[in-house]
Amino acid sequence: MSKNKTLQILEGSHAIALTIKNIAPAVISAYPITPQTHIVEDLAKFKAEGLANYEYVRAESEFAAASIILGASASGVRTYSATSSQGLLLMTEVVFNMAGLRLPIVMTCANRAVSAPINIWCFRDDTKILMADLSYKNINKIKIGDSVLGKDRAGNLVYTKVTKLFSRYTDDLVRLKTTETEIYCTPEHKFYYHSGHNHWTKAENLKGKKLHNFGYPDKINDNFKKGWLTGVADGDGSFYHQENRYYFRLKCKDQEMAETFTNWANHFKYPLRNVDYLKNDGYFISILTNTEKTKHLKKFLTRKHNPDFARGYLAGIYDAEGSGPFKVKQAVIYNNNLEIIKAVESYLELIKIKFKTYIDTRRGGQHKNDNYHVKINNVPEFFIKCPPRISRKRDNLLRMTLKSVKSRSGVLEITPVEVKTKVYNIETTANNYIANGFLVHNCDHQDVMVIRDSGWILLFAENHQEAISQHIMAYKIAEATKIPVMVNVDGYIITHSYEPAWIPDKATIQKYLGKYQPAIGTYLNPKKPITIGAFAPPDHYMEIRQELHEDLVASQKVINAEYFNYQKMFETETKKNKLEDNGLLEYSGPQKPQAILVTMGSVLGTIRTVIKENNLEKKIGILKIRTYRPFPKEAIAKVILRTTKIAVIEKALSLGQEGPLTSDIKSLLSDKKSKVNVQNYIVGLGGRDISRGVIKKIINDTMKAVQKPQSKFINN
Numbered sequence: 213m214s215k216n217k218t219l220q221i222l223e224g225s226h227a228i229a230l231t232i233k234n235i236a237p238a239v240i241s242a243y244p245i246t247p248q249t250h251i252v253e254d255l256a257k258f259k260a261e262g263l264a265n266y267e268y269v270r271a272e273s274e275f276a277a278a279s280i281i282l283g284a285s286a287s288g289v290r291t292y293s294a295t296s297s298q299g300l301l302l303m304t305e306v307v308f309n310m311a312g313l314r315l316p317i318v319m320t321c322a323n324r325a326v327s328a329p330i331n332i333w334c335f336r337d338d339t340k341i342l343m344a345d346l347s348y349k350n351i352n353k354i355k356i357g358d359s360v361l362g363k364d365r366a367g368n369l370v371y372t373k374v375t376k377l378f379s380r381y382t383d384d385l386v387r388l389k390t391t392e393t394e395i396y397c398t399p400e401h402k403f404y405y406h407s408g409h410n411h412w413t414k415a416e417n418l419k420g421k422k423l424h425n426f427g428y429p430d431k432i433n434d435n436f437k438k439g440w441l442t443g444v445a446d447g448d449g450s451f452y453h454q455e456n457r458y459y460f461r462l463k464c465k466d467q468e469m470a471e472t473f474t475n476w477a478n479h480f481k482y483p484l485r486n487v488d489y490l491k492n493d494g495y496f497i498s499i500l501t502n503t504e505k506t507k508h509l510k511k512f513l514t515r516k517h518n519p520d521f522a523r524g525y526l527a528g529i530y531d532a533e534g535s536g537p538f539k540v541k542q543a544v545i546y547n548n549n550l551e552i553i554k555a556v557e558s559y560l561e562l563i564k565i566k567f568k569t570y571i572d573t574r575r576g577g578q579h580k581n582d583n584y585h586v587k588i589n590n591v592p593e594f595f596i597k598c599p600p601r602i603s604r605k606r607d608n609l610l611r612m613t614l615k616s617v618k619s620r621s622g623v624l625e626i627t628p629v630e631v632k633t634k635v636y637n638i639e640t641t642a643n644n645y646i647a648n649g650f651l652v653h654n655c656d657h658q659d660v661m662v663i664r665d666s667g668w669i670l671l672f673a674e675n676h677q678e679a680i681s682q683h684i685m686a687y688k689i690a691e692a693t694k695i696p697v698m699v700n701v702d703g704y705i706i707t708h709s710y711e712p713a714w715i716p717d718k719a720t721i722q723k724y725l726g727k728y729q730p731a732i733g734t735y736l737n738p739k740k741p742i743t744i745g746a747f748a749p750p751d752h753y754m755e756i757r758q759e760l761h762e763d764l765v766a767s768q769k770v771i772n773a774e775y776f777n778y779q780k781m782f783e784t785e786t787k788k789n790k791l792e793d794n795g796l797l798e799y800s801g802p803q804k805p806q807a808i809l810v811t812m813g814s815v816l817g818t819i820r821t822v823i824k825e826n827n828l829e830k831k832i833g834i835l836k837i838r839t840y841r842p843f844p845k846e847a848i849a850k851v852i853l854r855t856t857k858i859a860v861i862e863k864a865l866s867l868g869q870e871g872p873l874t875s876d877i878k879s880l881l882s883d884k885k886s887k888v889n890v891q892n893y894i895v896g897l898g899g900r901d902i903s904r905g906v907i908k909k910i911i912n913d914t915m916k917a918v919q920k921p922q923s924k925f926i927n928n
Contacts, residue, residue: 217714217783224676224706225250227713228294228320231680233258234718235687235725237318238289241269241280245299246639247703248322252294274299278306285315286744288735290687290728294320296703297659301326304663311667311760313745316690316730317697318683323813323863324703325898326658334380334635335647336396341638342646344371344471347479351636351647352379362642363404363651372642379636385629386415390423390621395648396629400900402704404644404651414901418623423650425621435520436527437476442515443528444473446552462532465494469531473497515555522559529556545586546572553584560588621650658897660700661864661872667760669697669767670841672812676713679706681782682838684716685774685795687725692774693767694734695760702814704899716782724781764842771795771839792851796844799851801833807857807914808833810848810877812840815861815895815902822907832911837873845880852877857889859914861907863896870923878921892923900927 222230229251232240240259242252258264267284271277274295285291295303300321310317337352344359354360354374362372388395399416405423413421445460462473474497477484482499515525529552530545545556553569560567568587644651660670669689673679679701686697701707716724732740748756775795792799801808809819809832816836823832835851837844852858862871869875874892881888893910896902906926913924 219712219714221710222676222713222715223250223708223710224679224701225322225708226254227676227680227715228683228701228707229254229258230715231683231721232292233264234715234721235290235292235684236264236718236722237266237292237687239267239269239281239284239291240293241271241277241284241291242293242295243271243274243277243299245274245296247324247707248294248296248299248320250707251320251322255292274302275306278303278310281317281319282306282310282313282315285310285317286313286736288728288730288737291317292319293317294322296322297324297326300659301662304666307663307668308666309745310696312756314694314760315696316687316694318686318690319696319698320683321660321698321700322703322707323659323700326662334378334382334398334401334637335652336385336633336635339395339397339636339647340649342649347475351638352634354636354638360638360640360645362640362644362646372640372645374638374640376639377636378638379634381632381634383630383632385631385633385635387627387629388415388418388623389625389627390623392425392621393648395650396633397647397652398635400898401652402899416626417901417903419626421623423621423623425649433520434480435518436524437479439518439521439524439526440528440531441473441476441524442521443525443530444469444532445528446525446549446555447529447532447547449549459498461496461498463494463496464532470495470497515558517558517562519563522562526556526559543588545588546584548583550584553586556586560586658864660698661866663698664841664872667695667764668841669693669695669764669771669839670700671697671839672700672837673706674814674816674836676706676711678838680713680715681778684721684724685771685778687728688774688777689767689770691728691730692770693763695764695767700813705814720782724778768796768839768842768844768847792847794847796837796839796847797851798836798838799833802830803854805833805855806831807859807911808835808852808855809859809861809910809914810835810837810852810873811861812837812873813863815863818902818904819861819907822904822911825904826908826911828911840873843876843880845876845883848877849880849884852881852888853884853886856887857891857914859891859893859910861893861895861910863894863902865894865897865923874923890921892921894923894925 225248232251232255240252240255242248242255244252255264255266256268256270259266259268269277269280271280277293277295281291281293300307335351337350339351340348341351341354342361343349344361349358354377356374356377358374359371360374382398384398385396386399388397397415399414401415402413403415403418403423405413405418405421441460444462448461448463450459450461450463462470464470474484477497477499484497484499515521526545529547530543533545533547547553547556557567557569565588567589570585570587571583572585638645646652664670669686671682671686673682679699682699686699689695690697733742736742736744772795790798790800791803799808811819816834819834823829823834833851833855835848837848858877860871860874860877862873864872866872866875870892871894874890878890881890891914893913895906895910909926
């Protein structure tokens with residue numbers, strides 16, 4: 213990449229969505245399925261916010277979405293869709309039709325495992341899930357529609373709805389013991405941890421790592437809730453007593469604050485006098501205690517020197533006041549009541565938070581009625597944890613980012629638990645949630661292998677930048693060959709991770725693609741009626757399929773040509789250590805390696821790291837397959853005939869045979885009458901981590917004396 217490109221740290225899904233927005237297809241239709249969801253959510257959002265002109269057609273299933281795209285493409289416009297796993301399987305009938313009808317459609321497949329078994333990671337029934345009101349509920353008590361806390365793609369702590377529930381029995385659990393707590397889960401369940409950068413990894417690989425900690429069940433206690441209710445009441449100036457009865461009420465336009473206020477008041481069994489929605493104040497909730505409860509209410513509303521109450525009070529008054537920061541990690545609480553300001557000061561001192569109090573001498577302005585200001589430079593975590601702070605839309609209010617979470621828990625030990633247990637999992641709109649204080653969150657290539665013989669061009673991306681370029685090139689390739697193109701990206705590993713990437717602007721992309729003008733007679737046009745998809749009897753069917761096959765093979769030249777056109781147009785640099793680099797594949801390594809590792813997708817990053825760390829650059833070659841269909845036999849043969857040992861690393865399995873890529877490579881070698889020894893290594897099924905240890909095992913095994921070819925399943 214040329215030096216003048218500005219890189220952005222982007223989530224893979226967001227990078228793809230931004231690229232499609234700049235490509236500007238005329239029609240987009242998709243049905244959400246994890247891990248593709250973020251792509252189509254962004255595209256729908258761009259349309260809703262007026263940032264894009266395409267037609268976004270909502271569909272009731274993947275089959276319907278594919279049918280909509282087929283019809284739109286047949287009418288002569290650019291189209292786009294995205295899917296994953298079972299969604300692609302549901303599309304299968306239409307996918308074959310798209311290729312048979314020679315429609316230049318582009319689709320993203322966020323590769324993921326297919327069932328059965330259902331690929332679900334689970335927790336024991338006593339795992340505590342952090343709810344939207346900061347209470348905790350056992351995972352087996354969660355219901356569809358419940359509001360829990362999770363993380364959005366920007367790292368903000370957000371409300372997320374539970375959309376699905378899962379349960380099953382297993383005797384394969386692990387116990388994670390951390391510095392503060394413990395949690396029981398299946399070994400494959402992914403946790404969010406910190407190691408200089410933030411990553412997802414599986415429970416079984418967490419020993420010695422630092423987990424982000426969002427609090428524990430014993431920290432959001434009744435004292436905190438009482439403090440928050442008091443702080444909200446004080447901040448709104450709505451805490452008072454009359455005739456020996458205490459009143460406190462909430463007036464706000466924030467739904468989550470209103471829900472929290474109601475839930476926590478009910479928790480302490482204080483009946484709500486009224487719950488209304490007022491035109492000017494939004495939610496109006498008033499609590500009037502009866503005589504028996506007045507004494508109890510007064511007791512907890514009286515400020516006490518209790519750290520948990522103090523934290524709750526400060527968070528509550530901060531919420532009620534709408535006291536925003538001037539910049540990240542800086543906040544101001546302002547009020548015109550000196551007594552309240554003194555309480556704020558005493559609580560900040562109690563929990564050892566540095567602050568500065570001053571009087572606003574300005575006349576008029578934003579805070580003209582709030583003379584006293586308490587400025588806090590390093591905003592404590594609990595300020596941000598209270599639900600209203602999470603969801604407010606106002607730009608000047610602090611949003612919680614993972615970078616602001618200072619609390620991290622070390623994983624001390626991981627112990628297998630081989631007792632048959634019923635376990636549970638939930639699916640949320642954010643694709644994650646918080647279990648026992650930890651943020652918890654699957655990918656292989658089995659889905660796309662189902663349609664490898666459908667007649668599509670299948671591209672595989674290693675990283676974010678390659679996914680961006682392949683989506684742009686896909687339209688040129690599809691339109692030149694009249695063959696649909698599917699860009700495959702590893703689910704979660706690419707779609708949900710962040711990397712620096714550069715996205716060409718819309719004008720540059722449009723200049724590269726040019727205006728789409730299909731030839732008259734190749735699309736549906738009322739002025740020039742034609743038939744698309746007519747019945748083909750045996751006398752014609754074979755010739756039609758033969759033509760598609762021959763054009764698919766010939767498309768290799770188009771793919772290569774567009775790869776180099778793209779490099780020239782976008783000034784993309786080629787690394788010097790690559791002996792082969794084109795649209796079909798990439799080879800890096802020695803001229804005559806002792807062995808070559810062959811694979812597709814994101815696992816290449818791990819392979820490169822292992823090769824470099826172990827100083828194997830002069831011994832081991834790496835062959836990356838960019839284009840799987842059409843299968844580039846001659847280009848691959850040119851590379852692998854440099855050695856006698858080949859390791860094909862695959863995240864897919866043709867049951868009863870071997871990995872499909874391995875079969876293809878063996879087939880081309882038989883044509884060459886080669887004596888190259890090909891070993892097949894199956895890894896990463898169901899999203900299992902492909903660690904550096906796995907790659908080391910494969911390299912060591914490959915370097916042994918010539919072995920009998922077989923499929924080997926390599927685990928961590």
